[in-house]
Amino acid sequence: MTAKTYSLAKSRRAIQWIGVIGAFVLGLRHIMPGEASRGGSFDSFCPFGAVETLLPYILTGHTLKTTNLLNFSIMLGVLGVALVAGRAFCGWMCPLGAIQDFLAAWGRRLSGERNHMRGKASKARFPIHMPAAADKYLRYAKYLILALILVASLYAVYPPLYEFCPVRAVFGFKMTTLLWSVLITFIVTSAFVERAWCKYLCPLGALLAIFNKISPLRLVVNHARCNGCGRCDVECSMGIQDVPERLRDAECIQCLECLETCARDDSLSLKLGWK
Amino acid sequence: MKIHPRHYPTIILAAFVVFLLLGLLLGFSPERGGEGGGRGFLFLLEAVA
Numbered sequence: 001m002t003a004k005t006y007s008l009a010k011s012r013r014a015i016q017w018i019g020v021i022g023a024f025v026l027g028l029r030h031i032m033p034g035e036a037s038r039g040g041s042f043d044s045f046c047p048f049g050a051v052e053t054l055l056p057y058i059l060t061g062h063t064l065k066t067t068n069l070l071n072f073s074i075m076l077g078v079l080g081v082a083l084v085a086g087r088a089f090c091g092w093m094c095p096l097g098a099i100q101d102f103l104a105a106w107g108r109r110l111s112g113e114r115n116h117m118r119g120k121a122s123k124a125r126f127p128i129h130m131p132a133a134a135d136k137y138l139r140y141a142k143y144l145i146l147a148l149i150l151v152a153s154l155y156a157v158y159p160p161l162y163e164f165c166p167v168r169a170v171f172g173f174k175m176t177t178l179l180w181s182v183l184i185t186f187i188v189t190s191a192f193v194e195r196a197w198c199k200y201l202c203p204l205g206a207l208l209a210i211f212n213k214i215s216p217l218r219l220v221v222n223h224a225r226c227n228g229c230g231r232c233d234v235e236c237s238m239g240i241q242d243v244p245e246r247l248r249d250a251e252c253i254q255c256l257e258c259l260e261t262c263a264r265d266d267s268l269s270l271k272l273g274w275k
Numbered sequence: 276m277k278i279h280p281r282h283y284p285t286i287i288l289a290a291f292v293v294f295l296l297l298g299l300l301l302g303f304s305p306e307r308g309g310e311g312g313g314r315g316f317l318f319l320l321e322a323v324a
């Protein structure tokens with residue numbers, strides 16, 4: 001870590017809280033009358049709404065119900081982050097990702113962790129590690145979900161995720177039985193398996209994963225300095241093993257907790273550029 | 276070029292804002308009524324053709 005006085009983790013938490021509060025405000029606005037006449041529904045602020053409505057918009061000239069053109073601007077913002085820094089939106093800005101981090105921390109505390117020692121394996125019972133084989137194959141599910149949504153969007157009137165969208169369940173305030181089930185599942189799974197929805201289910205994460213391979217702002221390892229202690233692996237909420245060798249991994253959400261955890265100066269660092 | 280971690284949050288937030296504004300300037304903004312609307316890319320191509 002290049003600067004011990006500066007806490008990346010605190011900055012990340014602050015930005016995550018802004019995202020969470022922003023989503024709650026949009027949720028409150030959602031239950032007030034006449035929201036549609038004030039710039040669009042709750043769904044029109046969702047970047048993934050742009051993906052859901054893209055094909056219908058191209059083919060018919062109309063967006064799906066509850067989405068509008070604002071979705072494309074929000075998605076462009078997310079793509080801007082991805083073009084520069086890969087899946088950093090997932091690690092830093094996504095309100096659902098933030099809630100998962102908070103739930104995992106609570107799960108850890110409730111199951112026996114007193115003080116979290118950065119870089120040291122927690123003694124808490126939760127969150128658990130999925131068996132490696134299941135974890136490996138389940139991670140492909142999000143790509144399948146993305147493909148299914150794109151196909152479904154061609155026949156849809158509402159966005160395909162509309163009825164069971166976890167963002168609506170957590171922040172939307174207009175609850176249905178289905179959304180209650182989604183909310184309870186979300187809370188339980190996030191406390192049991194760290195970033196479960198990012199790892200296995202999130203179609204937006206699936207879409208952004210490719211940018212990890214090409215973004216110019218990235219983590220690099222100095223092999224002459226890294227002694228393979230594995231502290232970074234312990235802190236990785238995405239369960240990436242052997243982090244220094246997998247810094248371009250599609251699963252990395254660029255949270256930079258590994259950089260924050262590394263105890264050797266200049267072992268891990270941030271670099272801008274492709275070479 | 277090495278980047279100090281302190282600058283990372285500013286860089287990603289700036290990227291978000293710049294591209295969001297670009298989208299809004301391109302006309303991807305909400306219409307009144309909040310749903311539907313707009314003319315698609317194919318219609319644009321049609322018009323050009």
Ligand code: SF4
Nearest residue numbers: 236252253255256258
């Ligand atoms: S590899 Fe590092 S930056 Fe990527 S998800 Fe794991 S801890 Fe975060």
